[in-house]
Amino acid sequence: MSSVTTGKGSLSSHLWDTSDLYRNAVMQLSEAASVMKLDPNIAERLKVPKRALIVSVPIRCDDGTIRVFEGYRVQHNMTLGPGKGGIRFHHEVNLSEVAGLAMLMTFKCSLVGLPLGGAKGGIRVDPSQLSRQEHQALMRRYTTEINMIIGPDKDIPAPDVGTDSQHMAWMMDTYSQERGFAIPGVVTGKPVEIGGSLGRNESTGRGVVYTIQHAAKYLAAKGKPAPKIDSSTTVAIHGFGKVGAVAALELYQLGCKVVAVSDVSGGIYNKNGLNIPHALEYINRNRTLEGYNEAERISNEELLALQVDVLAPCAIDGVITEKNVHTVKAQILAEGANGPITTEALKALEDRGAFIIPDVLCNAGGVIVSYFEWVQGLQNFFWSEREVNAKLAEVMENAFKKVVDIRDSYNCGMKTAALIAGVDRLDKAMRLRGLFP
Numbered sequence: 001m002s003s004v005t006t007g008k009g010s011l012s013s014h015l016w017d018t019s020d021l022y023r024n025a026v027m028q029l030s031e032a033a034s035v036m037k038l039d040p041n042i043a044e045r046l047k048v049p050k051r052a053l054i055v056s057v058p059i060r061c062d063d064g065t066i067r068v069f070e071g072y073r074v075q076h077n078m079t080l081g082p083g084k085g086g087i088r089f090h091h092e093v094n095l096s097e098v099a100g101l102a103m104l105m106t107f108k109c110s111l112v113g114l115p116l117g118g119a120k121g122g123i124r125v126d127p128s129q130l131s132r133q134e135h136q137a138l139m140r141r142y143t144t145e146i147n148m149i150i151g152p153d154k155d156i157p158a159p160d161v162g163t164d165s166q167h168m169a170w171m172m173d174t175y176s177q178e179r180g181f182a183i184p185g186v187v188t189g190k191p192v193e194i195g196g197s198l199g200r201n202e203s204t205g206r207g208v209v210y211t212i213q214h215a216a217k218y219l220a221a222k223g224k225p226a227p228k229i230d231s232s233t234t235v236a237i238h239g240f241g242k243v244g245a246v247a248a249l250e251l252y253q254l255g256c257k258v259v260a261v262s263d264v265s266g267g268i269y270n271k272n273g274l275n276i277p278h279a280l281e282y283i284n285r286n287r288t289l290e291g292y293n294e295a296e297r298i299s300n301e302e303l304l305a306l307q308v309d310v311l312a313p314c315a316i317d318g319v320i321t322e323k324n325v326h327t328v329k330a331q332i333l334a335e336g337a338n339g340p341i342t343t344e345a346l347k348a349l350e351d352r353g354a355f356i357i358p359d360v361l362c363n364a365g366g367v368i369v370s371y372f373e374w375v376q377g378l379q380n381f382f383w384s385e386r387e388v389n390a391k392l393a394e395v396m397e398n399a400f401k402k403v404v405d406i407r408d409s410y411n412c413g414m415k416t417a418a419l420i421a422g423v424d425r426l427d428k429a430m431r432l433r434g435l436f437p
């Protein structure tokens with residue numbers, strides 16, 4: 001088992017350090033810390049989460065049996081404000097992975113300038129094996145179990161892999177029932193009818209597309225080969241869910257040839273571009289792309305290896321690794337998911353001149369509109385979707401500019417630049433607040 005090397009020696013981190021996702025997040029932080037010459041005392045604190053809660057979540061299943069699931073909520077850093085981050089339902093979720101994801105949320109919120117810290121939650125469960133009633137029971141009991149560390153001023157969950165706005169509605173209702181009045185600010189990503197924000201569902205995918213457009217413009221301005229993000233541009237999207245499906249549709253509407261998309265059942269491919277609205281209709285009816293026969297079937301591995309201008313891994317972490325990175329040919333890689341490209345793979349891609357849009361920037365649209373939702377709820381004053389989208393575009397543009405400016409001045413990779421942007425703001429805030437006691 002490895003340990004986290006810190007400024008003044010080595011901290012035995014057997015508790016946190018067991019997942020690739022966490023190890024990758026720490027490696028990326030270390031790289032940023034060394035490039036920006038971060039005070040080792042600050043790095044030491046950022047390498048481990050502030051607090052974690054592990055809970056057992058018992059539910060009565062439809063067949064009358066009781067099953068107990070393991071749940072987590074990790075708060076990585078709350079210097080800038082309340083914790084913020086999604087709740088994941090996935091069969092491989094564990095404490096270390098949730099801690100790594102919480103760390104990424106800290107950097108993401110800081111980088112895009114939100115007054116929020118980083119947190120994450122999860123339940124180790126295969127969501128496809130649960131009925132709707134079992135989902136509800138699981139979410140409600142989990143909320144009760146973590147109730148003491150969440151709240152509109154403390155830590156505000158949101159959807160993540162395997163959860164959606166309905167889960168947030170149950171969470172908000174459970175938290176509110178326990179206090180006796182409606183408290184919509186405890187979660188974001190809620191349905192609009194109970195205080196959600198217009199544009200929240202589409203925000204992550206939309207943000208992915210904004211960053212792809214900025215990347216193309218930035219590369220063109222540097223005199224590098226750059227796609228035009230029009231009918232001459234080919235795109236492949238790994239993951240056709242809450243993030244990938246929206247990004248695919250937006251890019252299709254911009255005229256790009258989205259030649260491949262995929263989900264757990266595998267991928268669909270058409271070299272002239274897929275009919276994305278048609279594929280979306282199919283998935284809404286059938287839940288997966290299984291059986292879709294209007295295009296060629298390909299595997300997820302084949303999709304990642306396509307000769308395209310833009311590849312957006314929007315599903316889950318660890319899909320491009322040192323094992324398959326040599327097959328990846330895309331020029332721009334947009335990390336729509338959290339941690340889809342491992343540190344080794346990232347280095348190999350940057351060495352061959354690929355342009356990476358790092359997760360903490362690329363998929364930040366979700367948490368940005370979550371922040372807008374929280375603010376709208378606190379003020380009881382709601383914005384039009386046009387206003388939400390315009391403000392999202394502005395925040396994303398500023399964040400993109402901040403990252404490329406750092407990339408240019410330090411002459412480093414985009415991932416390192418994004419982390420430097422996030423860590424620099426935290427560094428200043430942590431110094432100003434000082435170390436208690």
Ligand code: GLU
Nearest residue numbers: 085086158160366367370
């Ligand atoms: N789960 C999303 C993320 O990883 C959104 C988090 C949020 O809105 O709080 O960024």
